[in-house]
Amino acid sequence: MAAAYISGAEVLFRMTEGIIFYETGKYSVILFLLIGMFFKGASIKTTPFWIYLIILIPGILVASQTLDYEVVFRKAVAFNLAGPVCLGIAALYCYYKKITGVQFNYILMFLLLPLVCHMFYLFLYTPSIGESLSSGTNSNYAASGYFGPNQISTVMGLGAFLLATRLFIIKVPIINLIDLILFGMISYRAIVTFSRGGVITALICIILFLIFYYYNQSSKGKSSINKKIIFLFTAVFVTWFITSIFTQGLIDYRYTNRDAAGKLEDDITTGRTELIVSELQGFYENPFIGVGVGKAKEYRSEATGFETASHNEISRLLSEHGIFGLLAILILIFVPIVFWFKFKNNYYFMAFVAFWFLTINHSAMRIALPAFVYGLALLYIVDEKKNPVHRKRLAGQ
Template sequence: MIAICFYFLYRIVSNSNRKDEVLLAAGYITGFEVLSRMTGGAISYEFSKYAVIGFVLIGMFYKGFKLTSLPYFIYILLLIPGIVFSAINLSYEAKVGNAIGFNLSGPVCLGIAALYCYDRKIPIARLQTILLAVLLPIVSITVYLFLYSPSIRDVLTGTASNFAASGGFGPNQVSTVLGLGAFILFTRVFTIKNRLFNIVDIALLGLIGYRALITFSRGGVLTAIACAVLFLIALYLKSGVKQKVNLLPKIIVMASVIIGVWVVSSFATMGLIENRYANEDARGREKGDVGTGRAALFETELEAFKEAPFTGIGVGKSKEYREKRTNIEAASHNEISRLLSEHGLFGILALLILLITPLAFGLQHRSNIYLYAFLCFWFFTINHSAMRIAAPAFIYALSLLKIDYASKKKTALHRK
């Protein structure tokens, strides 16, 4: 991880960030984060988020940020009162610094990255390079899972999320980044006109999709599907008549690949994957809680919000509150309910900024065909995995970019 940071730091400084190398660095760190945790290569649990923040701040040193990004500056300020009430309300045994770092590193990472990206114009080729930087470590995760995870049939114990099939790491986070990788590969098939690249991307999509499915964690897979649908809609609306006709064969191919991956996964898991997505146990009996315990966590955080609707109970306090009320010692899986419980009215205002600003930006500037798909990834991910990893924060920020397609179409002018 240290070597990666120094490499990108050298590229940024040597080129004065002329081609937004900070986003390339942040993208690679975002994709690498889960792999570093899986293999024990992470310096600390939150280091990747801090690295993304650091790189983006360096980018601001070279290029600054636009005054129109003021809403995200206000958003960051709205997080500060929660820190104050955290220091007041957390128990004496609690490590205040760790609690604040764990719960606020993700939201702050989002705010800083959004400040840099908002209304920043970049060529489409540069955005595709940034997405490729996110994708490459995810491909490495897939290779790691095939090499070091046991056969899925040897570790099947039911329809719950499977740690063994996820490389011994959290299935939720592995499924999230694999779903992100599958989505990026899906978009590359429609945006990159190179048959060899398309064949490689489709093959990788099949492999990554298979590994995502057999984690038995549904969040990342369903999020990827929703993002792909939104991307296709945006691409269809932006395309001309001839381009719309050319989309159909690729859609048929992609649908065939997805169906094929599902069939192979069903065979490999002896049909248990079908039970999982039907919310059934191994015997086909319907499970009571489709959210696998997340509903209880959500309810306790709503109760905390009702007790302190204006100030919130403080950053990191919801875990203590939940343990005291229900004897359940678990961190939040939902960033929205956490914002409400720990930040109160300030959390509501922060959430409104995060929702309204990109939607208003999208109505004003319709150049970014990824906008609604990226927002979908952020919103769905924070609802099942909070902001434990940097991916939702960084991908949200990319939705705020203005994409320049003209530079791709320019041709050289030859003089006689």
């Protein structure tokens, strides 16, 4: 719960300078989960994730030889490995860990509440949308609280996803109504960032959740779900319609890849393709040991003249770690898939894995959220009906 709360609040803390240093969120999540492993241990089946963490080490050794002398070695390594290590620790702690459905819902609540708080902060401390449209159809820093629109879009998108799923998991009408209103509000804040990654990711996650949840319901249950799906997507269309009015139609241009004048733009990825190509070039030229942790940014600067941080964790792992990075990616993708086919007891599994994969492909691992959500996908949720908890009777009962 502590790790969930910090993961949800990290971007808000960064915006309001409420943390000790920039990477406090990732280090806090790592610390809380290490404390959990110290007291509760970890599954003996976590060997793949120990291998994943170990194969990150050679990249550090390579970086000690390849990074420029002007670069502070400790900071470069820590900044680039904090996310992957956070992911590894989350996977170690969560993999095969048994948890009840009630406990799982509490964790999601601890993840959601700071996101809702963040949403209200944005409503209170950002200018009106009409005053912040000067950037045209580009990512809108003013509407994002003068912070990274990509990160704001990501966290607001996850909040929208969690609120959407609560409409089906929580079966209390008044709570459903409140969640539906909050869903519209938080979706609006995600959309007006003009950063598409988090919004599209949230929509895909909602669809994946609904597919698996719907498939596992009875005929009577499906009838009730159909009504809620109609309410949910009605809320989506109403939110989009309102946002389109407030943004004077610019949001429609943004999602159809047009500029403020309505002209179709050439690159739908807003320059990310060039970043990926430059990193894959580094992998092509150094396929076995890579260019070293933190060196991809320098390599890109030397090759293209532009010193831009990576937006794609997959290509960065390949570039900086070489064949070890490829092995790390295969572990992170296939271990959860094997786990899913074995148990299939978590409606959120596919949505959480999709959130992790899509997020690291448009926003790298700048925040702890995708790492922690990846870990949640690996929890073993106990079916309390099939596995009732037997409590000892106290003396005199």
